[in-house]
Amino acid sequence: MEQPLSDELARETIELELFIQAMHRRYGYDFSQYAPASLRRRVRQLAERLGCDSISVLTGRALHEPKLLPQLLEGLSVPVSDMFRDPAVFRALREQVLPLLASYPQINIWQAGCAHGEEVYSLAILLEEEGLYERSRIFATDLSANALRQAEEGIYPVREAQQWSRNYQAAGGTRSLVDYYSARYDLLKLDDRLRRNITFAQHNLASDRVFCEAHLVLCRNVLIYFSNPLQDHCLALFRDSLVRGGFLCLGMCESIDFAGNAGDFAAVDAHLRIYRLAANSAVMAAP
Amino acid sequence: MKTAAAIVVGCSSGGFDALKVLLGGLDPRLSQPLLVCCHSGSETIELLCELLGRVSPLPVIAAAERHAVRGGHVQLAPTGYHLLVEPDRCFALSTDPRVNHSRPSIDVLFASAAMVWRDTLIGVVLTGASADGAEGLQLVRRAGGCAIVQSPASARVPAMPQAALDRAGADYCVPLDDIPPLLNRLCLP
Numbered sequence: 001m002e003q004p005l006s007d008e009l010a011r012e013t014i015e016l017e018l019f020i021q022a023m024h025r026r027y028g029y030d031f032s033q034y035a036p037a038s039l040r041r042r043v044r045q046l047a048e049r050l051g052c053d054s055i056s057v058l059t060g061r062a063l064h065e066p067k068l069l070p071q072l073l074e075g076l077s078v079p080v081s082d083m084f085r086d087p088a089v090f091r092a093l094r095e096q097v098l099p100l101l102a103s104y105p106q107i108n109i110w111q112a113g114c115a116h117g118e119e120v121y122s123l124a125i126l127l128e129e130e131g132l133y134e135r136s137r138i139f140a141t142d143l144s145a146n147a148l149r150q151a152e153e154g155i156y157p158v159r160e161a162q163q164w165s166r167n168y169q170a171a172g173g174t175r176s177l178v179d180y181y182s183a184r185y186d187l188l189k190l191d192d193r194l195r196r197n198i199t200f201a202q203h204n205l206a207s208d209r210v211f212c213e214a215h216l217v218l219c220r221n222v223l224i225y226f227s228n229p230l231q232d233h234c235l236a237l238f239r240d241s242l243v244r245g246g247f248l249c250l251g252m253c254e255s256i257d258f259a260g261n262a263g264d265f266a267a268v269d270a271h272l273r274i275y276r277l278a279a280n281s282a283v284m285a286a287p
Numbered sequence: 288m289k290t291a292a293a294i295v296v297g298c299s300s301g302g303f304d305a306l307k308v309l310l311g312g313l314d315p316r317l318s319q320p321l322l323v324c325c326h327s328g329s330e331t332i333e334l335l336c337e338l339l340g341r342v343s344p345l346p347v348i349a350a351a352e353r354h355a356v357r358g359g360h361v362q363l364a365p366t367g368y369h370l371l372v373e374p375d376r377c378f379a380l381s382t383d384p385r386v387n388h389s390r391p392s393i394d395v396l397f398a399s400a401a402m403v404w405r406d407t408l409i410g411v412v413l414t415g416a417s418a419d420g421a422e423g424l425q426l427v428r429r430a431g432g433c434a435i436v437q438s439p440a441s442a443r444v445p446a447m448p449q450a451a452l453d454r455a456g457a458d459y460c461v462p463l464d465d466i467p468p469l470l471n472r473l474c475l476p
């Protein structure tokens with residue numbers, strides 16, 4: 001006889017709580033403020049991937065095998081993206097945001113939750129083509145060291161190339177995306193030169209402090225995994241990180257309607273989720 | 288099952304025309320939320336909402352991240368995101384990898400909705416070419432909810448309803464035209 005689903009779910013809810021507690025107490029990573037529906041899916045998948053019959057078994061392994069930590073974090077963090085995903089956003093960054101950033105002698109961009117780096121390199125290409133890359137620095141951060149390592153390599157499945165080229169053109173690319181990668185077998189490798197002004201670093205949005213003084217913060221489809229309080233916390237982090245008049249770009253379906261700190265940002269393009277730090281916000285004094 | 292509290296609908300190839308029939312036949316007094324995952328392939332969901340809104344007696348809108356699920360509204364999963372319902376009955380989105388080659392995936396929506404509404408949920412699987420929705424519908428049934436599958440013979444593309452029948456079975460397997468009156472009957476007091 002099959003176990004009733006309600007029993008199974010009630011048990012799994014306990015298991016999930018214990019897993020979250022174990023990760024926090026054992027390693028200091030707090031996932032308690034992640035939105036529950038997706039977190040449950042990810043933890044289930046993680047258990048499955050590691051051959052664990054239940055979340056409890058996964059919790060046991062997490063406690064006993066510190067070597068698993070990078071894999072656990074990878075499974076619980078931002079998934080992969082595409083180059084120039086939502087081309088209209090990258091077009092707007094190119095046409096509306098970069099011209100305003102061009103007045104700064106040094107441009108700092110923080111991409112929070114960069115995963116495998118697809119959007120980091122998209123940004124680097126934008127800056128290159130707009131003649132701003134020499135005086136730009138991109139800080140690409142992620143919770144997962146494994147993801148960062150992959151991002152740093154800049155190697156992707158070549159089957160993505162077609163879609164990414166279409167995105168690049170739609171985003172107003174002035175050349176051809178092929179100019180920026182070499183393809184071999186079934187992989188494409190982005191030009192090493194694109195990496196010259198990118199700094200990859202581990203950073204946990206849930207617990208770490210302001211990362212840098214930024215003129216633009218990109219954080220797309222990352223906060224969708226966070227509860228309202230943690231989302232609000234991150235908005236404060238971005239506000240404190242941005243220079244006066246700095247820009248924030250979120251994912252195209254993200255809502256900040258319930259975040260108290262949303263008032264510090266004024267929409268530049270509400271549809272594309274591009275915001276600017278409002279003049280009257282409680283910005284930190286410039287250093 | 289108890290009185291229905293919510294309806295989830297999944298469709299793929301041929302889904303737009305099927306949705307027009309389904310929504311077009313709904314009773315305007317329905318107070319339950321109706322959540323739709325449709326593999327439309329269109330770039331944004333707004334146009335689909337507008338077109339369906341012309342035939343639906345209930346307002347058709349895109350499901351908005353973090354916002355509460357709205358009764359008496361048809362809410363569509365945005366293109367390119369999985370749509371989930373949180374325990375507090377607010378919408379969540381995810382860009383996690385495709386499931387059954389699809390994002391949004393019907394299985395993902397149905398699984399999260401089954402956890403929230405359990406034996407007060409109605410799951411509906413319509414025309415489509417994949418097996419998406421079969422596992423989700425199974426969860427809906429295991430949670431005590433009600434499963435409606437469009438009869439494969441009446442579906443433009445029968446693979447998806449057939450896969451749902453094979454895996455989950457159904458409380459009702461009926462032609463498309465019979466689904467709206469059935470929903471009205473199950474949802475109105």
